[in-house]
Amino acid sequence: MKAAVYPGSFDPVTVGHIDIIKRASKIFDRVIVLVMTNTAKSTMFTEAERVDFIQKAVSCPNVEAEAYDGLLADYCREKGVYITVRGLRQTIDFEYEYQIAQVNRYLEPEIETVLLYAADGHGFISSSVAREMITRGGNLRNIVPDGIIEYIEKINNGGKNNG
Numbered sequence: 835m836k837a838a839v840y841p842g843s844f845d846p847v848t849v850g851h852i853d854i855i856k857r858a859s860k861i862f863d864r865v866i867v868l869v870m871t872n873t874a875k876s877t878m879f880t881e882a883e884r885v886d887f888i889q890k891a892v893s894c895p896n897v898e899a900e901a902y903d904g905l906l907a908d909y910c911r912e913k914g915v916y917i918t919v920r921g922l923r924q925t926i927d928f929e930y931e932y933q934i935a936q937v938n939r940y941l942e943p944e945i946e947t948v949l950l951y952a953a954d955g956h957g958f959i960s961s962s963v964a965r966e967m968i969t970r971g972g973n974l975r976n977i978v979p980d981g982i983i984e985y986i987e988k989i990n991n992g993g994k995n996n997g
């Protein structure tokens with residue numbers, strides 16, 4: 835059985851991420867969406883909330899989501915899953931992704947990174963655009979999955995993210 839892990843901050847998950855998840859789920863028998871906390875970024879949503887968003891937005895039977903607080907290489911060794919999936923939008927993503935792939939292979943030479951190109955029209959979609967909409971009251975439609983827009987807004991209106 836071929837399994838792959840799709841790591842990211844997913845703060846929050848966007849339609850761009852969902853597209854990558856669905857496509858990866860057709861290539862691999864099992865896809866683990868791994869919510870990580872990038873130490874260089876502070877997040878709007880907690881790990882539990884970010885996992886919850888993915889679980890609510892994805893219904894593919896071979897996709898699961900969980901959080902991991904550590905290095906991806908350690909997770910891969912722990913689980914015996916050595917394929918990682920990442921998404922590529924513009925050329926600027928390439929250098930960042932290349933660097934991450936090199937670090938991961940330095941830490942664990944068994945790791946292979948599979949890059950999937952963003953779908954047409956998804957090039958501008960990012961979690962930071964979603965966060966900007968959430969903070970400024972913009973329309974989240976076509977940025978985050980329809981099914982979780984209200985839920986995200988409810989959590990945000992709960993107070994913690996309102997400053």
Ligand code: ADP
Pocket residue numbers: 841842843844845848849850851854872919920921922923927931951952953956957958959960961
């Ligand atoms: P990170 O903080 O690790 O970069 P993100 O949650 O921002 O995590 O992104 C996770 C992965 O999804 C990255 O490989 C990123 O390039 C990819 N990605 C982000 N947005 C899109 C999109 N709109 N279409 C395709 N891939 C995307």
